[in-house]
């Protein structure tokens with residue numbers, strides 16, 4: 322007899338969801354967390370960053386109150402107060418997850434867990450036997466070799482999210498989702514932002530047209546961007562950072578108050594005994610099979626640690642999968658091509674599936690349909706005219722290969738596109754749906770209609 326059916330290591334979105342689902346399925350479950358319930362997402366990631374971004378969005382809306390016929394007096398933005406709001410939201414949500422674990426009869430231990438062998442885990446000197454282990458220890462910001470994070474001038478997202486100060490001048494290294502979100506946040510509060518990306522476009526994983534549209538928008542806001550550019554030197558002197566950029570041999574030097582390093586993640590694989598579970602490590606991440614198993618038997622690795630798609634909802638979906646697999650429900654393997662992606666600057670970016678280039682490179686015969694928010698009634702009533710929806714369909718069957726959105730609150734429009742993909746729906750079906758009028762989601766219908774030259778309102 323084992324003490325537990327499942328020991329879950331880590332209470333981030335992957336771990337706490339796996340624990341709840343396992344317990345719901347009648348498995349005796351222990352969840353272990355060494356820091357704070359909620360992991361990166363709730364404490365230092367998704368939730369505080371989205372709260373800060375909402376503050377910035379409100380600030381920008383108030384700045385253009387005149388467009389709506391509303392006169393406001395002197396606008397004074399208090400970042401520290403907005404920061405306080407982000408910590409309050411974090412506190413509320415982490416408490417909520419704590420309650421969810423209790424409600425679902427998940428046993429919880431505070432402490433660092435170590436895998437002694439695939440059937441035994443030690444927490445603070447106490448040993449627990451278990452039939453299964455789910456490792457969900459997440460990841461931390463990746464720091465390029467030779468860069469020292471001092472927390473004052475040079476920061477990662479962790480120090481930045483816990484700071485109540487907006488720097489006057491900031492360089493952001495890395496224009497993925499985190500870099501782009503901080504660029505929008507700081508610029509909104511008056512920083513002079515320089516965004517540096519070694520790839521040829523900002524948001525390198527997104528569709529080229531979406532990236533170009535965001536670049537145009539950021540340029541208008543005053544954000545300076547350097548793509549195909551690396552940082553060849555970073556020196557800290559007298560409370561300032563000196564950055565040297567190298568753009569295909571051309572050098573440029575400038576000074577900033579703060580440098581934010583946003584160059585990806587490093588999985589937390591140290592001191593967890595993962596080697597005692599016969600794990601294979603590939604590029605630093607724990608390799609898993611199609612059932613998310615590390616050792617083919619009873620040790621699973623879910624979330625950021627397995628290097629598949631480092632997003633909170635993917636970690637949660639993997640947590641549910643692992644729990645159901647342990648319970649013998651034979652769940653369907655996850656379709657990683659159908660995982661939604663979202664970036665919360667303004668305009669927001671939302672996407673699912675293949676970009677136009679990826680679809681063409683894979684040999685699909687592609688039909689693209691686009692429709693701008695400028696031609697949508699609801700967007701005009703809200704005075705949120707920026708952006709468009711781009712649908713990538715298979716030319717003969719109408720299969721929805723990908724969808725790429727840029728505009729106000731477009732992350733809220735992703736659901737129907739996920740559902741269409743999950744149900745193997747087509748662009749014809751998307752185009753045929755009757756939408757409430759006026760609504761922003763009419764733009765998806767029109768973009769789908771445009772893939773077969775039938776858009777009505779353009």
Ligand code: FAD
Pocket residue numbers: 330331332333334335336353354355356357358359360361362363365366367368370432433434435457458459460478482499589592593623624625626631632633634635636
């Ligand atoms: P984590 O959330 O990292 O949790 C792992 C937990 O394991 C931690 O609490 C850690 O303390 C614990 N742990 C580690 N070792 C041990 C041990 N030995 N014993 C016990 N516990 C241990 N994703 C999105 O989907 N949307 C977003 O908008 C978004 N925004 C982000 C913004 C920022 C600034 C950052 C940094 C990330 C963002 N992410 C976002 C990514 C998201 O936070 C991660 O994908 C998600 O947190 C991964 O979940 P996880 O459960 O795998 O790991």
